[in-house]
Amino acid sequence: MGLEVLEHLRGLEARGSPGLAAQVIEIFVRDTSTRLAALREAIARRDGDATYRIAHTLQGSAAMVGAASLARICGELATAARSGLFDRCEAIVAELDTSFQAIQHVVVG
Numbered sequence: 001m002g003l004e005v006l007e008h009l010r011g012l013e014a015r016g017s018p019g020l021a022a023q024v025i026e027i028f029v030r031d032t033s034t035r036l037a038a039l040r041e042a043i044a045r046r047d048g049d050a051t052y053r054i055a056h057t058l059q060g061s062a063a064m065v066g067a068a069s070l071a072r073i074c075g076e077l078a079t080a081a082r083s084g085l086f087d088r089c090e091a092i093v094a095e096l097d098t099s100f101q102a103i104q105h106v107v108v109g
Contacts, residue, residue: 007066025107028065032058032100036093039077043089051081051089058096070099 010021035058042050059074073096080088 024065028061029104029107031061035061036097036100039093039096043086043093046086048081048084048086051086052078055081067103070096070103073099 035054039051039054039058042054055074055078059071059078062068062071062074073092077089077092077096080086080092
């Protein structure tokens with residue numbers, strides 16, 4: 001999963017400016033870490049609207065950096081949040097954490 005992000009960003013970097021991939025990865029990792037914490041809090045409060053908004057934002061961010069698998073999981077989370085299925089949201093956010101950690105391991109080291 002992390003490799004798909006690196007490959008995507010390196011392809012963009014090859015067509016653009018040097019150092020772009022590193023900058024995008026740094027912003028993505030920092031932003032995603034912050035949003036995951038907010039996501040866990042929203043799920044704990046059983047706040048479907050906040051959970052949906054955060055999941056949807058993460059889905060877009062993941063898609064922009066080429067993390068298609070992560071974007072798919074975020075989409076599932078957004079759908080569960082809209083349906084008020086908070087037990088499902090908790091399970092999905094655990095999967096999201098694991099996937100994000102895999103990405104971090106590859107792109108950050």
